[in-house]
Amino acid sequence: MIRLCIVENEALVREGLRRVLELDPELEVTGEACDAEQALAVLRAAPPDVVLLDMRMPRGGGLRVLEELERDRSAPPCLVLTTFDDADVLLAAARAGAKGYLLKDVTAEELGQAVRCLAGGGTWFKPSLTEGVLRGLGSLRDGPAPREHPDEPLTQREREVVRMMAGGYSNREIGSALGVVERTVKNHVSSILAKLGVRDRTRAVLKALEKRLF
Incomplete structure (x- = not known):
């Protein structure tokens, strides 16, 4: 059984994710949080195997959660869930220690695959999802790359x-x-x-x- 914690500030999204994830008999949602401070408290009290993390939240956001967890080598891997292919978000998340990145319109099948991948020690930065990010990187640099x-x-x-x-x-x-x-x-x-x-x-x-x- 893979234990999950959902960190998302919108209650409706959290509920939807929980229902989708728990359709899989190998996945169990053991914790939820709506902001960075609550997430850190929940993760310290009952560490899951994988964290599903929204980046834009009150009281610090997902970046704060990643930075705090990065200091602890035993911390669970984080899979960032975001609405847009945003170069700034992906790069900031990866630099802070995120192990994966998915859009929120992902299918239940791919979400399950990503969770299993991270639980097994892997990463999930699908090239098909990062094409927009790569285009964005060009606009962040001085001149074409x-x-x-x-x-x-x-x-x-x-x-x-x-x-x-x-x-x-x-x-x-x-x-x-x-x-x-x-x-x-x-x-x-x-x-x-x-x-x-x-x-x-x-x-x-x-x-x-x-x-x-x-």
Whole structure:
């Protein structure tokens, strides 16, 4: 059973999420909160396996929750739920420690997949959802930012791997899709982390988004 906490300031949205999630016999909503302060109190009292987190809330918002949880290495992973593909929101959330990002119009099936992925230690930054964010990143920079750079350190295969990492795939699933053994994928992941100068998969995905590698 995967225990969930829903952090959302709109009561109707919380109720809808609870009903959808609890249709799945493997998911259980064990906590709810309507703002950042209440969320932190609930999460400390009864830590869930995954947090579903709205970013725009009273009394600190989702960013405050992420920053507080990031200080605790045993804190549960957070899946950000938002209404719009917003570059500022996604990048701020990922930098603060979010492990996934979904729009609120997501299907019940994909929401369940994302929850399971995070509960298993993965990330869920689907490339199809980040296309708008990548366009937004261009407007945040001084001038256009091309996808390809002459000094780009990642190989084509490494870019394929990091794209699948963003989609929440495990090393075994990536290996199966690419036709290589899991050990080879692990080597690619280690190389990606080293080349991007990051220490984990989530930060690798964030850096790949910033550098527009997929």
